[in-house]
Amino acid sequence: MPAWALRVLAAGITALSLLGSTSYALAHPKNPSAPLQPPVAEQPALPREPSPTPVPTLPFRTVTPTTPPPPTTPPPSARATAAGPTPSPTRAPTLRPTQVPQITLQAGVRATALPKITITHSS
Amino acid sequence: MNDLTFWFLARITGLTAFAVLSLSVLSGEALRTSVLDFLASNRAIRRLHDFTTPLWLPLVFAHIISLLLDKTAQIRPIDVVVPFVNPYEPYFLPIGLGTIAFDIIMVVTVTSWLRRRMNNTLWTWIHRTSYIAFVAVFFHAAQSGTDFDAPLVSAIAWSTAATLTIIGVTRIVWGRLPA
Numbered sequence: 001m002p003a004w005a006l007r008v009l010a011a012g013i014t015a016l017s018l019l020g021s022t023s024y025a026l027a028h029p030k031n032p033s034a035p036l037q038p039p040v041a042e043q044p045a046l047p048r049e050p051s052p053t054p055v056p057t058l059p060f061r062t063v064t065p066t067t068p069p070p071p072t073t074p075p076p077s078a079r080a081t082a083a084g085p086t087p088s089p090t091r092a093p094t095l096r097p098t099q100v101p102q103i104t105l106q107a108g109v110r111a112t113a114l115p116k117i118t119i120t121h122s123s
Numbered sequence: 124m125n126d127l128t129f130w131f132l133a134r135i136t137g138l139t140a141f142a143v144l145s146l147s148v149l150s151g152e153a154l155r156t157s158v159l160d161f162l163a164s165n166r167a168i169r170r171l172h173d174f175t176t177p178l179w180l181p182l183v184f185a186h187i188i189s190l191l192l193d194k195t196a197q198i199r200p201i202d203v204v205v206p207f208v209n210p211y212e213p214y215f216l217p218i219g220l221g222t223i224a225f226d227i228i229m230v231v232t233v234t235s236w237l238r239r240r241m242n243n244t245l246w247t248w249i250h251r252t253s254y255i256a257f258v259a260v261f262f263h264a265a266q267s268g269t270d271f272d273a274p275l276v277s278a279i280a281w282s283t284a285a286t287l288t289i290i291g292v293t294r295i296v297w298g299r300l301p302a
Contacts, residue, residue: 003167007174010150014143014178021138024270025131034269 126194133189133196134269138276140182141264144228145283147175148257152290176232183225217266220259227256254291 001009150172153159159168190198198218202209204226207219231253238246261284270276 001163001167003163003170006163006167006171010143010146010171010174010178013146014139017139017142018135021135021142024273024276025134025138028270028273029127029131031269031273034272 129189129193130195133186133193136182136186136189137264137268138270140179140186141260141280142283143175143179143182144257144260145287147172147179148253148287149290150175151253152287152294156290156294158290176235180232183228187225214267217263221263221267224256224259224263227252227259231256257287 150159150168153168154165154172162168163171187198187203190196191200191203197211198209202218202222204222206222206226207215209215209218209222211218231250234241234246234249261280264280265271265277271280
């Protein structure tokens with residue numbers, strides 16, 4: 001092989017090495033075990049999944065909605081006159097306290113009391 | 124310019140410089156052995172060996188300049204010429220090996236340009252230190268290089284170094300091989 005062909009071969013090997021090194025380095029920007037860690041190593045390699053709950057950025061205040069008062073039971077005398085014969089004395093059902101849901105509102109949003117439920121449907 | 128530009132440039136030029144320096148050592152060893160006799164005459168291989176210098180020289184300088192400008196590497200100008208003074212404590216040995224290799228190959232290159240004005244025996248012994256420089260380059264790259272523990276790069280680099288070592292040992296033990 002003549003000398004010029006060897007030179008062309010050497011230049012080709014150099015060009016291929018340069019291209020290969022460039023493509024490899026650009027394809028592998030981060031090596032966790034490399035001694036020198038560039039700033040790109042501080043970024044995650046894979047995009048993180050979006051968090052299920054968005055993080056609030058504005059100040060919040062918690063408002064407890066107003067609940068209608070519990071139904072009052074009429075006195076035994078009134079019930080007796082309305083229902084006829086006197087029923088056997090029974091204890092009024094005790095209402096278990098339920099946990100009141102809390103609503104989180106952004107600042108500047110006003111909370112209003114819920115209107116009373118009125119039944120308009122009749123059959 | 125991006126902060127990572129010089130870091131990428133240092134890696135790319137370092138990898139390519141290692142490949143071309145390997146080619147230079149191979150062609151130099153082929154002059155004293157007959158491993159490339161099947162490919163070309165000794166005169167043609169000698170021209171190839173001379174031709175590799177302008178190939179690896181700009182790559183080595185680009186590698187050093189990139190590291191000087193790279194904020195991550197934290198290489199100072201004095202670290203380029205004086206070995207083992209860099210403050211990069213855990214890796215001062217491999218970086219110092221790179222400095223030693225650079226000093227040696229610069230001396231070898233300059234003395235090659237001044238060969239006609241030098242004693243031939245002195246020039247020969249100075250030129251033989253390029254083997255030490257290549258060993259230093261290899262361990263500099265293997266210990267402080269970003270990509271040399273990657274399987275692909277590591278396989279190519281170690282096989283290249285093993286081949287050059289076998290040829291060098293063959294040259295020392297048996298001299299020039301029969302053509």
